[in-house]
Amino acid sequence: MPNALRDDVYRRPLATALERLGIGPGWRCVDVGAGAGDVSVALAEIVGHDGRVYAVDSDPRARDEAASAASAFAQVLAITQAAEDLLLPEQVDLAFCRFLLMHVIDPELVLNRMCRVVRPGGYLVAQEPITSAGRVNGAHMSMPHARHPDVGAMLPSLVRATGAAIVDAWAEAPAGAGPGVVANYLASLTGVEPGNDSVVLPPLVTVVGRVSGPAHGDK
Numbered sequence: 001m002p003n004a005l006r007d008d009v010y011r012r013p014l015a016t017a018l019e020r021l022g023i024g025p026g027w028r029c030v031d032v033g034a035g036a037g038d039v040s041v042a043l044a045e046i047v048g049h050d051g052r053v054y055a056v057d058s059d060p061r062a063r064d065e066a067a068s069a070a071s072a073f074a075q076v077l078a079i080t081q082a083a084e085d086l087l088l089p090e091q092v093d094l095a096f097c098r099f100l101l102m103h104v105i106d107p108e109l110v111l112n113r114m115c116r117v118v119r120p121g122g123y124l125v126a127q128e129p130i131t132s133a134g135r136v137n138g139a140h141m142s143m144p145h146a147r148h149p150d151v152g153a154m155l156p157s158l159v160r161a162t163g164a165a166i167v168d169a170w171a172e173a174p175a176g177a178g179p180g181v182v183a184n185y186l187a188s189l190t191g192v193e194p195g196n197d198s199v200v201l202p203p204l205v206t207v208v209g210r211v212s213g214p215a216h217g218d219k
């Protein structure tokens, strides 16, 4: 799936999350499972030259893509590292992931690792889908290759289990009918043009957690 398209369709949930978080210049962040770097670039634009964004991905090709997407931002450092082994040279104000936990073996372990790199009082934010809640012409969507396609439905309790306090949580789903970004996104995902059918893309659940100390259920 082209990343720019995903970014376009799911930009509103990302913008909502960053706005509610109150992120600003100078923040230090990590974008875990950064992929092509769409979220990293969005963070870099906000934190500015005094901030820092670690774009972490287990796939070395993603590091190259993220580094190239963020080439105009010296504050972005692209790193090849598995989320399960997340280790940074400093603690950060915000650890963020989007469309990552649905692919990892153990989402709880990854959230705990993310918590560990956040300074006390900093934030843990995850955005993950409930794939089967998406509908095309009323029928359920599915994503057979993802390990946890519906992990978004469990996200509030997963974040709470780390010991972080939930300060905000909500779900948003792009929807449409006829030509447009929603139809294009679905066609790029499935290869099927929805025509004028109603499309409700998988809701993206966002959970904002505040980290008070080391993760409770640390593995």
Ligand SMILES: C[S@@+](CC[C@H](N)C(=O)[O-])C[C@H]1O[C@@H](n2cnc3c(N)ncnc32)[C@H](O)[C@@H]1O
Pocket (backbone or CB within 6 Å): 003, 006, 032, 033, 034, 035, 036, 037, 038, 039, 056, 057, 058, 059, 062, 081, 082, 083, 084, 097, 098, 099, 100, 103, 104, 105
């Ligand atoms: C669907 S992409 C999401 C990219 C980006 N977060 C976004 O929202 O545009 C998932 C990314 O997670 C990465 N990933 C999967 N498992 C990982 C792991 N265990 N540790 C770190 N990155 C991982 C993949 O390489 C891929 O780049």
